[in-house]
Amino acid sequence: MSALMELEKTWQDWLKHNLARGVPSNKLAASLFEKGWIDAAYELIHKSNSNLQIPYIDISHNHIKLMDREVSLAFTCHKPFIAVINNFLSPEECQALIDDADSKLKASRVVNPEDGTFVEHHARTSTSTGYQRGEIPVIKNIENRISELVHWPVENGEGLQVLRYEDGGEYRPHFDFFDPAKKSSSVVTKKGGQRLGTFLMYLSDVDAGGSTRFPNLNFEVRPKMGTALYFANTDLNGQIDKLTLHAGTPVTEGVKYLATKWLREKPYV
């Protein structure tokens, strides 16, 4: 049954009326979303020819059959949109990424808000390495799987990054979106536009610490090998959402490996 068809008659009339008078469908979808009718909001965006398309995960079922893997939703949050996806990667895929990345890791960098250059910073104490899209077969498969799950083209993804956090390693609270108010924004969005979503994959189990924490939302996701965490950095109107402030908390026992894929508004070429 279509989620739009399941809406109460008064809301269906409201929708028809506003569409007829030319209100953009993403604006109407945002109102549905605010009301908690997430499926209906996404269905509206998906069915309409709205210019603003956004990545979305179908949360109508607890298990999702993808082309090459069945995954399950362990946690969802509506505003901002957040989903924790279990069984997204196999242990073999996690190990293959770790094995390939291990010899290439270098100190991680962050974007300098003043000029858009990448610089080392005490707020991000991990080592990492970046890949081209499809650089090795395991990455190509994973990128296709992400694309299928979030309904977003592979071409709009930045290259995968693999990170390693050792004892005390962390990524202090930050946003992944580019703030239009910052000087660097025009430089970093030139290629691909805004970072609409963040797709993190935990490649290792960590004995203690190493959660991804959302300080403004009061929860954290603990790392578990093969689990993925997706969150939307902007709302349905394309506005940056400051509730997405997040951090990788210090690892206190063990080693945390993480793969990060940022999803852009437009093709990232």
Ligand SMILES: O=C(O)CCC(=O)C(=O)O
């Ligand atoms: O380490 C984490 O859990 C968060 C990583 C992160 O925020 C990022 O790579 O942008």
Ligand SMILES: [Fe+2]
């Ligand atoms: Fe981040």
